[in-house]
Amino acid sequence: MTDWVKPLQKHHGQHGGLIAVGLLVSSGLVVWVTSPRDDQPAVPHEPAPVTTTQRAVPMPMPAAMIASPPPPDVVQLPARVTATGFVSFDERRTTHLVVPVAGLLQKRRATWVGRRVRQGETLATIYSPEVYLGCVALLDQLKNFTSQEAVDRARYRLLRWGMPTATLAHIEQTMTPQLALPLVARLGGVVVQEQGAPRMMIDPSAGELFTITEPAYAWVFVDLMDADAARTKVGMPAKLRIEGITRPLSATVAYVYRRSEDGKRTVRFDIRSSSVKLHPGAAVIAELQLPANPGS
Numbered sequence: 001m002t003d004w005v006k007p008l009q010k011h012h013g014q015h016g017g018l019i020a021v022g023l024l025v026s027s028g029l030v031v032w033v034t035s036p037r038d039d040q041p042a043v044p045h046e047p048a049p050v051t052t053t054q055r056a057v058p059m060p061m062p063a064a065m066i067a068s069p070p071p072p073d074v075v076q077l078p079a080r081v082t083a084t085g086f087v088s089f090d091e092r093r094t095t096h097l098v099v100p101v102a103g104l105l106q107k108r109r110a111t112w113v114g115r116r117v118r119q120g121e122t123l124a125t126i127y128s129p130e131v132y133l134g135c136v137a138l139l140d141q142l143k144n145f146t147s148q149e150a151v152d153r154a155r156y157r158l159l160r161w162g163m164p165t166a167t168l169a170h171i172e173q174t175m176t177p178q179l180a181l182p183l184v185a186r187l188g189g190v191v192v193q194e195q196g197a198p199r200m201m202i203d204p205s206a207g208e209l210f211t212i213t214e215p216a217y218a219w220v221f222v223d224l225m226d227a228d229a230a231r232t233k234v235g236m237p238a239k240l241r242i243e244g245i246t247r248p249l250s251a252t253v254a255y256v257y258r259r260s261e262d263g264k265r266t267v268r269f270d271i272r273s274s275s276v277k278l279h280p281g282a283a284v285i286a287e288l289q290l291p292a293n294p295g296s
Contacts, residue, residue, distance in 0.1 A: 079231075079290045083267070085222030087242060087282040090270070094213035095187040099196075100161040102203035103128025103181070111194050119188040123210055126202070127179045134158050135177030142172065189214045192280070218278040220251065220269040222286045229265035231290045232256050238269065243282040249273060253288075 103126040138154035193211035251269040
């Protein structure tokens with residue numbers, strides 16, 4: 001046995017018991033500390049981090065899933081448009097008696113603008129050699145019949161001048177030509193224009209002898225720029241300021257003409273007003289509220 005190994009020497013005396021007790025207590029503490037405890041929670045096993053040299057590339061989202069910002073709210077206000085025009089007769093309720101042939105004018109009544117006439121009333125008579133020769137040509141075709149076309153041509157000439165069908169039938173029945181050409185009102189209404197003195201020589205260059213209409217009805221024509229006319233629809237309301245009338249009149253668009261001249265198109269309004277007197281040719285200012293876009 002080597003020199004550095006020394007045998008355990010047994011202690012004697014009173015200190016031996018204390019040393020034994022101390023060793024016993026130390027051993028118990030070591031065992032208690034190192035032994036597992038049931039009341040302590042188990043530490044979860046944390047996996048080791050995965051190391052990689054590749055960088056993750058994000059996948060693109062479908063276009064349908066990408067939320068685009070909502071468009072801003074655009075308020076489209078109606079556009080206020082003004083246009084100028086004039087008052088005209090309502091041609092659906094107006095008749096114009098012109099001078100068809102040269103001859104002597106004989107009126108049934110004295111010139112009186114504003115009087116009311118009935119439909120079919122004879123207003124004047126023109127005594128013309130042209131009418132007489134036209135009657136002779138028709139009767140000659142009836143006497144010496146060559147074709148129905150020739151007879152119809154002679155009849156149409158007199159009818160185009162304004163010969164009433166009843167008068168024409170009487171000429172054919174009696175086989176007697178006449179000089180007189182009656183001027184008959186094709187529509188009833190009020191005489192608003194008249195010219196020609198009784199028993200005067202006239203010819204077609206004189207133009208209209210009578211204009212008869214219903215004064216409560218009128219047309220108003222205004223010109224709009226092509227872009228504004230494209231947004232104008234039938235039935236749209238408007239305010240019309242008419243020369244000679246203090247308060248504006250309400251009207252609706254009746255027709256938008258397709259033809260464009262100098263970048264403008266004509267719009268027509270139909271007016272019916274028995275409370276005010278409308279004068280053809282009076283100036284008009286129309287005010288419309290048009291949509292912001294043509295399709296709105």
